[in-house]
Amino acid sequence: MQKKMEKTNKDVPLKELSERVAEFARVRGWDKYHSPRNLLLALVGEVGEVTEIFQWKGEVARGLPNWSAADKEHLGEELSDVLLYLVRLADVCGVDLGRAALSKILKNATKYPLTPHQQIQP
Numbered sequence: 001m002q003k004k005m006e007k008t009n010k011d012v013p014l015k016e017l018s019e020r021v022a023e024f025a026r027v028r029g030w031d032k033y034h035s036p037r038n039l040l041l042a043l044v045g046e047v048g049e050v051t052e053i054f055q056w057k058g059e060v061a062r063g064l065p066n067w068s069a070a071d072k073e074h075l076g077e078e079l080s081d082v083l084l085y086l087v088r089l090a091d092v093c094g095v096d097l098g099r100a101a102l103s104k105i106l107k108n109a110t111k112y113p114l115t116p117h118q119q120i121q122p
């Protein structure tokens with residue numbers, strides 16, 4: 001049975017997204033199509049759809065102040081498709097994406113340590 005979409009201020013765990021998209025595919029008999037390669041192609045395709053939204057707009061200010069509500073909603077949908085295929089790809093590859101991302105942030109910090117100048121900034 002389809003789970004109700006609750007509207008709360010709570011952050012949505014990656015695991016919940018991963019489980020929901022897995023269930024979405026399972027109940028439709030689409031699980032067999034969710035192979036790593038297919039999901040990667042679908043992910044890249046959705047990145048292309050995000051790109052299309054920004055195409056020809058020139059530089060865009062943070063917060064997208066001049067965009068219509070419809071354009072912002074469209075962007076949210078396409079970014080969601082990217083995220084959903086990404087978490088699904090990680091899932092079928094056996095990668096714990098949340099933990100992997102946290103580890104990568106730590107690794108990034110080692111690779112790019114703060115300079116003495118950056119350390120005195122508030």
Ligand SMILES: Nc1ccn([C@H]2C[C@H](O)[C@@H](COP(=O)(O)OP(=O)(O)OP(=O)(O)O)O2)c(=O)n1
Nearest residue numbers: 021024025030033046049078080081082084085
């Ligand atoms: N085999 C599939 C097909 C779709 N989806 C889900 C994941 C995405 O969130 C969304 C993608 O659906 P579409 O391929 O219809 O893509 P769009 O929603 O972007 O539609 P369009 O390309 O027409 O803009 O549906 C999925 O999990 N598995």
